[in-house]
Amino acid sequence: MENLKVLFTEEQIQNRIREVANEMNDFYKGEEICAICVLKGAVMFATDLIRCLNMPMQLEFIRLSSYNNSHKSSGKVHAVDISLPDLNDKNVLIIEDIVDTGLTAQFLLDFIKANFHTKSTKFCSLLDKKIARVNDVEPDYYCFEVGDKFLVGYGLDESGYSRNLPYIGYKE
Ligand code: IMP
Ligand code: MG
Numbered sequence: 001m002e003n004l005k006v007l008f009t010e011e012q013i014q015n016r017i018r019e020v021a022n023e024m025n026d027f028y029k030g031e032e033i034c035a036i037c038v039l040k041g042a043v044m045f046a047t048d049l050i051r052c053l054n055m056p057m058q059l060e061f062i063r064l065s066s067y068n069n070s071h072k073s074s075g076k077v078h079a080v081d082i083s084l085p086d087l088n089d090k091n092v093l094i095i096e097d098i099v100d101t102g103l104t105a106q107f108l109l110d111f112i113k114a115n116f117h118t119k120s121t122k123f124c125s126l127l128d129k130k131i132a133r134v135n136d137v138e139p140d141y142y143c144f145e146v147g148d149k150f151l152v153g154y155g156l157d158e159s160g161y162s163r164n165l166p167y168i169g170y171k172e
Helices: 010-027 043-050 103-115
Strands: 004-008 033-039 057-065 078-081 091-099 120-128 141-145 168-171
Touching (some): 004 010, 010 120, 010 141, 043 057, 043 091, 057 103
Parallel strands (some): 091 120
16 A cells, blocks of 8 residues: 555564453463454454463454445444354453444444353453544453554455555555
8 A cells, every 4th residue: 555654563563462462361360261353354463362362262253344445434333244152151352453433342242241141251452542432432451542543454454455464554
């Protein structure tokens, strides 16, 4: 992509992931978890994060969509594939790329609450765009707080492209 400014380098991302993973390793000590990666955006983050986690875990994938190929959230979250195993009595860790308006996170937390009695439910996001929030959702863990810019790379896409970049950037 042309004229892309780097916001977080590959090294910054990987270092910060290790820090957050260490917090989780401390928190979940002795417990097993079920990690749920929200496709497609969180795929890079989830695979790097879980390789730094040392507790026994299952890994599930769900697919949600809210963007309709534009830079603005449509305001409606669409569950493309939300088939999950029995999460009753499990420590659930949701892994997302970015919390923007917070609507996707709220949808997911409501879905889990409505369908399962988990042992615990934690929400982890690579990025937290707090300034765009329309509700009071707060990720339990996040790597970086970001401003109100449209970001691409490391899983984040623009109309399906740029997910493969190893860094996070934005157009000037
Ligand atoms: P929310 O429901 O508004 O919190 O949006 C969450 C979803 O929108 C994320 O999971 C991303 O897939 C997408 N999204 C939000 N901000 C950005 C961005 O800056 N770049 C790329 N995708 C984004
Ligand atoms: Mg996403």
